[in-house]
Amino acid sequence: MYQANLQRPPGGQPCPHCPDTAPGQTASAADVWGAYAGGRVPATCPPGFQGRYTVQPGDTMWLIAQRLGVNIDALIAANSHIPNPAALFPGDVLCVPGAPPRPPCRVPAGCPNGFVRYTVVAGDTMFTLARRFGIPLSQLIAVNPHIPDPSLLFPCDVLCVPATVSCPPGFRTYTVQPGDSMFSIARRFGITLDALVAANPQIPNPNVLFPGDVLCVPQAPACPPGSQVYTVRPGDTMFTIAQRFGVSLDALIAANPQIPNPAQIFAGDVLCIPPPSMSATAAPPGAPETAGEESPSRSQAAEPAG
Numbered sequence: 001m002y003q004a005n006l007q008r009p010p011g012g013q014p015c016p017h018c019p020d021t022a023p024g025q026t027a028s029a030a031d032v033w034g035a036y037a038g039g040r041v042p043a044t045c046p047p048g049f050q051g052r053y054t055v056q057p058g059d060t061m062w063l064i065a066q067r068l069g070v071n072i073d074a075l076i077a078a079n080s081h082i083p084n085p086a087a088l089f090p091g092d093v094l095c096v097p098g099a100p101p102r103p104p105c106r107v108p109a110g111c112p113n114g115f116v117r118y119t120v121v122a123g124d125t126m127f128t129l130a131r132r133f134g135i136p137l138s139q140l141i142a143v144n145p146h147i148p149d150p151s152l153l154f155p156c157d158v159l160c161v162p163a164t165v166s167c168p169p170g171f172r173t174y175t176v177q178p179g180d181s182m183f184s185i186a187r188r189f190g191i192t193l194d195a196l197v198a199a200n201p202q203i204p205n206p207n208v209l210f211p212g213d214v215l216c217v218p219q220a221p222a223c224p225p226g227s228q229v230y231t232v233r234p235g236d237t238m239f240t241i242a243q244r245f246g247v248s249l250d251a252l253i254a255a256n257p258q259i260p261n262p263a264q265i266f267a268g269d270v271l272c273i274p275p276p277s278m279s280a281t282a283a284p285p286g287a288p289e290t291a292g293e294e295s296p297s298r299s300q301a302a303e304p305a306g
Contacts, residue, residue, distance in 0.1 A: 039091030042081045048098040049078060055092040061085045068096055108146050111160035111212035113175060115143060119204060120157040126150045133161045160212070167216035168266045170258055171199060176213040182206045190220040191270055195231040199268025216268070221258045223272035232269040238262045245273045 045052065053064060065072040076085045078095040111117060118129070126147075130137040141150045143160045167173055174185065182203075186196045197206045199216045223229055230241065238259075242252045253262045255272040265271075 039089070039093055040081050041093040042079065042095050045095035046078050046097065050096040050098055053094045053096050055088050055090055055094065057090050059088055059090075061088065064094065070097055105154070105156035105158065106146050107158040108144065108160055108210070110178075110210045112143055113212055114163050115160040115212050116163045116202065116214050117210060118159045118161040120153050120155055120159060122155050124153055124155075126153065129159065129161065135162050163214045167199075168269075169260055169264075170219050170266075170269060171216040172219065174215045174217045176209045176211055176215060178211045180209055180211075182209065185215065185217070189217050191218050192229065192231055195268050195270045198231060198233070199266075218268050218270045219258050220270055221256060221272050224255070224274070226275045226277075227255065228273040230271045230273050232265050232267055232271060234267045236265060236267075238265060241271065241273070246276050247274055 039054065042052075050068070050070075053068065055064075061075060062072055065075045068075075074097045075094065076082075078097040079085075082088065082092065082094070108117070118133075120129075126140055127137055130140045133140070140159070140161070141147075144150075147153065147157065147159070174189075176185075182196055183193055186193045189196075195218050196215070197203075199218050200206075203209070203213065203215070218231075221229075228245070230245075232241075238252055239249055242249045245252075251274050252271070253259075255274045256262075259265060259269065259271070
């Protein structure tokens with residue numbers, strides 16, 4: 001450890017920093033203390049430095065480096081005007097080098113089956129994450145070999161954690177395989193890319209999937225000819241969607257039997273929007289279909305004529 005000599009330098013000691021004193025020449029205590037009283041100030045600081053720091057009583061290079069979060073070797077190197085890093089005096093001015101660059105985000109090549117990716121945030125540790133996801137600490141460390149020091153995590157590191165994806169009714173789960181993309185999965189299941197992305201907010205970047213990721217895949221309805229396909233957005237309800245497209249609520253419900261509870265729809269659900277001409281002829285779910293027979297919906301029957 002570096003320790004600063006905080007005592008006044010005694011007289012009769014070599015004073016290489018005193019003005020008009022050659023190396024090896026002695027000076028009085030007053031001369032020595034006077035040379036340090038104003039502090040040693042660097043002429044310039046290196047590019048990229050954070051700022052200047054004035055040494056306080058009790059400071060050492062090691063303590064200052066710890067306090068300011070910089071490497072001690074970098075701190076010493078940035079202060080060549082301090083010939084002996086072990087001897088600091090109150091009033092000395094130090095250049096504080098820039099903080100070392102944060103290491104790049106560490107991302108696994110893939111996660112084992114049953115695990116999904118998790119992006120580390122400030123305050124996370126392997127221990128707290130193990131408790132949050134209900135997994136032994138040793139197992140969490142074992143499935144993340146790309147983290148060489150489990151005691152050192154950085155925000156933006158990506159870990160494999162147990163899959164806790166819970167898909168709403170009307171969705172299926174799908175485990176990403178090598179070579180999969182959001183686009184290819186959407187095509188495979190006959191849904192829109194927007195619907196798949198909306199149903200999986202746990203994937204921070206839809207352009208980057210890893211084998212082992214678990215997705216919620218909306219069930220694609222078989223829409224009759226002339227219908228539009230619509231992906232539910234946050235805040236949507238059957239009523240607002242019906243109003244938006246100018247169809248009756250009953251017609252919209254009848255066209256989407258894959259929605260078990262019309263009062264509860266989720267972002268990413270895929271709906272069939274019947275053409276306006278079907279609104280007057282759509283029968284409620286379960287009603288017998290009669291060719292050419294028109295049966296107004298409940299909402300239409302409640303509307304006054306005219």
